[in-house]
Amino acid sequence: MFLDVLCCNMTQTFRIKGLGGKKILSGELSPHGAKNAVLKVLAATALFSESIEISNIPDIEDVNSMILLLEKSGFFIKRLGARRLVCQPPRKTAARINTDIAKKLRASIVLTGPFLSRYGKISFPHPGGCVIGERPIDLFLSAFQKMGARVSRNKDYYTINAPKNGLRGANIFFENISVTATETLMLAAILARGETILSNCAMEPEIKYLAEFLNSCGARITGAGTPTICVIGGELLRNTKNIVYKTPPDRIETGSFLILGALCARDVTIKNCIPEHAASTIAILERMGVSLNIGKNYIKITNDFSGKGKKHFLATGVKTHEYPGFPTDLQALMTVFLTQASGEALVFETIFEGRLNYIELLNRMGARITSMDQHRILVKGPTPLRGRKLESPDLRAGLAYVIAALVAKGTSFIHNANYIDRGYEKIDERLREIGADIERV
């Protein structure tokens, strides 16, 4: 397993032949299980007295990395085929998180909650992941201290110890809305003594989904999916009804395919998705003139150019916001969309201060994007794009480059494609199936 992950780390390159602005892709795409859901339920397995089965797992590098972290902490994980596994937590563990792996995986921070409340301690490096800003962990550390834990730090390692008789419930207000801090403290509170109230929480649907699963195994969580979550602490969880956690479809993949389809498709249907989880992206695309047919678990994108002349979409301003607002993970992709829309639009990235570092290469492809400050850019469109050599700075900007390369005229090479593999399973194969000329070289 470890060797597999290392091999995946070899730098990969996509070669993409652009469509020159033509919208001819056609067929079906389905989102796989959500990366940012499955990584957290894997961490939550530490709260159980026995093994837990997880299904609809995406085959992506971040999942392999999280599995490796758990195996190195004594968890027994058995694969039941490509998309299913059973995870058995150890009774005891050294609870020392492997640096090399944690340095690449922001989600490793979520282990701190369940490990502290189950095993009473954890040592871990500052978590890594996509370079999209400073990515502090102050909200986690101050919350654990409120629950009675002692935090110590040497140059590159944190060690946190829970009180001898375990974490105690506390009232915690998050000064920033943080997805992983909400999830981590919700998990920590499950084995803490007494009641914990978490305020100003993130409301991502995967948080509510995780809480419902844990409640079916004996947790007592109310308010998940709202700004205030209450947890009554108790014993180790037991999955007496043998419920399998089925990873929900990835809403960021759904949104990614929507934007890609709107720019490059004649007709593409996104199947087995949850349209409601992409409501903000749907609203923006429809406002800009994209025609979408939305069903219960599918979204069909059609670009009907029956002789009505070339139709451009109307550019409008976009601002990222915590869920259910427009997701920061789709910000770079929406910027690519705006390079092909008529007019001038401001893109305001409100969540991360380092998530606009991809615009220079888009401008070299022919886009007209002006940086206003660390959080805002101005996009003028439509501008034809030309294929170029690109280097993806992170997972989501990497996919934005794939879309830009498909829109462009000529051939592009996208290096560091392994970053894209972290969050999009076999994306080259899936795009080839709808007619894209993309291959891994």
Ligand code: EPZ
């Ligand atoms: C999660 O990251 C996701 N990752 C990110 O997806 C996503 O972009 C982000 O939420 C926002 O939606 C995972 O779930 C593994 P945050 P997370 O804590 O939790 C500040 C992807 O591409 N903050 O919600 O790390 C922070 O600086 C990834 O799949 C503190 O100030 O993000 C940011 O400004 C990229 N102190 C804001 O909160 C803290 O202790 C939101 O960050 C923690 C965070």
